[in-house]
Amino acid sequence: MDRRRAGRGVTRSSHGHPAAEPLDLCEDLGGVRVPDPYRWLEDAETSATRAWRRAQRDLFAAERQRWDSRRHFARVLPDLLPERLNLATVSRGRREFFWRLDRRHEHPVLMVAEEGTERVLADPAALDASGSLVITAWHPSVEGxxxxxxxxxxGRETGMLCVIDVATGQVVDKALTGIRNSGVAWAPGGSTFYYVGQPLPSTASMPGSERAVMRHRVGTPQSADTVVRPAAPHAAGPYSVAPTVGDRWLVVTSADADRPDRRWTWLADLAGDPVEPALRRVALPDAQIRAxxxxxxxxxTTHSAPNGSIHVADVRSERSVADPTAWRExxxxxxxxxxxxxxxxxxxxxxxxxxLVHRRRHAAxxxxxxxxxxxxxVQEIPLPGYGDVRNLRNTTEPIAxxxxxxxxxxxxxxxxxxxxxxxSVLEPGTDWLDGNSTVMTTHVEYTSSDGTAVPLRIVSRVGRPRTSAPTVLSVYGGFGVTQAPEYAPGIRAWVEAGGVFAIAGVRGGGENGVSxxxxxxxxxxxxxFDDVIAAGRYLVAQGWCTKAQLGLHGASNGGLTVGAVLVQQPGLFRAAVCAAPLLDMVRYERLGRGATWSSEYGSASVPEELSWLLSYSPYHQVTQGTAYPAVLFSVFNGDDRVDPAHARKMCAAxxxxxxxxxxxxxxxxxxxxHGLRTxxxxxxHTADMLAFLATELGLRVPPTPQERDR
Structure with missing residues (x-):
């Protein structure tokens, strides 16, 4: 690796941006020399990086002052939240557990109801007045x-887990540490549960102490937890644990050692031996046990059925679980x-x-x-509209x-x-906001560069004349994630202000299944990226907007999509918001949680895959002298999933x-x-993004009543 240490003073560029001095640095990757002029910005706390970040904050504050519409969006967005809402109700024993969202509270509050009386079980504000603590998940025992x-x-996703007594609210088990996005499966009786965590040195039985399925006995130290994992050579992790199925079944999934994108499932009866549960592998990969x-x-399962099919296997037969020919579709x-x-x-x-079967057609x-x-x-079950269903579950056996x-x-x-x-409405008193009289959704398909038909939803005001308007195209396109037609206050605020919001179901997402x-x-x-570019051209060609009115938005993997499109077609969009993005695709595996995503993107350590990554890596495709559009990079410094260094390096370039x-x-x-926040x-954050886009795309927000009276 060649390096010339350049001066790193912060000055102003010819366009008024804080200038970051590039390094003459190239890394040799198997004979391929890859430049990385802003490697020094990966370290957030050096004096040079801190000076550059201060200059960027000053620039952002100055730019924010000229966003005349920000006051409007900051005023209307809170009113687009429901007054009060109960979500994700789970019944265990005689109790019901649920989230309560309240417009006046910074975080959802965990509630419990019993015999018609409800009370607060865990309130983040009561646990930590600073607002930095977030309840990420909760898992009641089988008995409740x-x-x-x-x-x-x-803001970090790696946190802790404790056990509380529901009757008293008191902590009965000291917190387990190193817990990240782990499901919990309780064994009947409530003395034992299973989770995914990092084995402590005294219990580590896997090379490198990788995350594993752990068994914990309530009241014992975490150091006494034992590793429970499938005895199979192709079980490689990452592992996941589902909440206890049918009050007694442990379900574990794991990636395949040879095909990290393929998942295997194991099942164990916890009513037998919860100490050493006998894990039985389910016959087909990509199988999800639902009941x-x-x-x-x-x-x-999506094995041999990319759009999904439902099968039943005899739970009493070892052969039936392990032999797909014994399954019945x-x-x-x-x-x-x-x-x-x-x-x-x-x-x-x-x-x-x-x-009761939930399907999607073009994400709806x-x-x-x-x-x-x-x-x-038997019959179709009508839904209230063209929308999104989440968290389908049984409350009792006859009710979903x-x-x-x-x-x-x-x-x-x-x-x-x-x-x-x-x-029907489960809780008639629950407040919800209906904008069907003002907001409409149009579903279309457009043609990508290779002839593929791609779904596109266009959200606009009811009765809006078909004239061009400031339009935001939102994209994701990764990990099989579907951009569903779900409610978002920011979308509704933008549309009610006179804009158009479009969501493209581009390839890489899950809108049309596994394939x-x-x-x-x-x-x-x-x-x-070709699908996004085609979507932008379609919106312009169909008269929804002009190029000067077209903006682009994406977050996380969607930020990668935005970055790649901007460097490939800088003249197609007037402005873009790129939030919590991946942008250096050569070093992404060394930043944040990137090492776990090679099955999605490929690895820079493999020559062929390095060539894929370099062909589109946004940071490496920035070209001197190009007329780039206005861009707002938005990052969160507590993000331990996608390192903010990606955005710092790309912004400087x-x-x-x-x-x-x-x-x-x-x-x-x-x-x-990256996840929950106040x-x-x-x-x-939403008000800033909308105000930036409104300023750049020319959206004139409606005046307030006070402004109209002047």
Missing amino acids: NLLALQFARG VREDGIYIL IVPESPEEILEDFVVLQPPDRSPAAL SRLALHRLDSGEH ALEYSDHASSVRTLHYVPGRPRP WHRSGRRENKQNT MQRATSSGARIILREEDELG RTAELS
């Missing part, structure tokens, strides 16, 4: 008398819809059991009822609950009872390279991370 509570601080009953294991794959989830419903009147949700014994389609929202109306909880023609994901990952990643005079700015926030921080 204990609850495993996960929490983290400062275990006396008559069978009900499984959703009850709901076959649909050629046009993606099977997302299902629950089993057992009516109390002994009428036939049923399956549909519900249908099927017979459990034959899989026969779900959360529904769409681009016009906020989240509400619905439930379905067999025999009723449609879902759609695979056609936009690894060596096929360029398809994602673009600020130095651009010839357009358009502002390229960096927005930093401390004590916040209500105030989230709304402030």
Whole structure:
């Protein structure tokens, strides 16, 4: 690696950006010399980087002052949140547990209800007045008398887990550390649970002390926890644990050692030996166990059925679980819809059991009822609109609950009872916001550069004349994630102010199933960017906007998508928001959680895969003298998933390279991370993004009543 240490003083470039002195640095990767002029910005705390960051904060503050619409968005966004909302109700024993969201509170509060009386079980504000503590998950025991509570601080996803007594609210087990996005499976009786964590030195039985499935006995130290893992050579992790299925079943999933994108599933009966549970491998890969009953294991799989199918295996037979020829298919794959989830419903009147099946078509949700014994389609279950279903679950065997929202109306909880023609409101008093009279969604398909039809949703005001308007195109395109038509206050605020918001279901996402994901990952990643470019051209060609009115938005993997499109087609968009992005695709594995994503992108340590990454890596494709559009990079300095260094390096490179005079700015926030954050921080971030885009794209927000009276 050649290096010339350049001066790192912060000066002003010809366009008024803080100038970062580039290093003459090239890294040799298997004979390929890769320049990295802003490597020094990876270290956030050196004196040079801190000076550069201060200059960027000053620039952002100055730019923010000229966003006349920010006051409008800051005023209207809180009113686009529901007044009060209960979500994710789970029944255990005689108790119900649920999130309560309140417009006046910074974080959701965990509630418990028993015999008609509800009370607060865990309130982040009461636990930490600073607001930096977030409850990331909660898992009640099978009997409902204990609850495993996960929490983290400062925006980080790695945190702690403690056990509380539900009756008293008191902590009964000291906190376990190093917990990150772990499910918890309780064994019947409440003395033992399983989680995914880092084995401590005294218990590590895996090379390098990698994350593993751990067994914990309540009341014992974490150092006494034991490793539970499938005895199979192809079980490689990362592992996950599902909440206890059917009150007694442990479900563990693991990646395949040879195919990290493929998942295997194991099942163990915790009513047998919870100390040494006998894990049985489910026959097919990519199988998700949704229910275990006396008559069978009900499984959703995409193996040989990319859009998903439902099978049943005999839970009593070792052969049936391990041999797919012994499975019985009850709901076959649909050629046009993606099977997302299902629950089993057992009516109390002994009428036939049923399956309530959730499918998606171009990301929008549909519900249908099927017979459990034959899989026969019984009826479609109408939803309130063209929207999104989340968290489908049983409250009791005859009743299913779900959360529904769409681009016009906020989240509400619905439930379905067999025999009723449609879902009904579970809690009639729960407030939700309905904007169907002002906001409409149009679904279209456009053609990408290789002829592929790509779904596109366009959200606009009802009755809006078909004239061009400031338009934001939002993209993601990775990890099989579907951009669903769900409620977002920022989208509704933008549309009600007169703008248009479009969401492209580009390849790499999950909008059209497993094959759609695979056609936009690894060596096929360029398809994602081609689809975005085609979407932008479609919006302009169809008269939704002009190029001067077209903006681009993406976060996380979507930030990578935004960055790649900007350097490949800098003249197509007037402005872009690039939030928490991956941008240096040569060193991404060394930053944040990047080492776990090689199955999605490839690895720079493999020569062929390095060539894929270099072909589109946004940081390495920045070209001196190019007229780049205005860009707002937004990062969170507590982010331990995507390192803010990506955005710092890209921002410095673009600020130095651009010839357009358009502002390229960096927005930093401390004590916040990639996931949950306070209500105030989230709304402030949204207001900044909308105000930046409104200023750059020419959106004139409606005046306030006071302004109209002047």
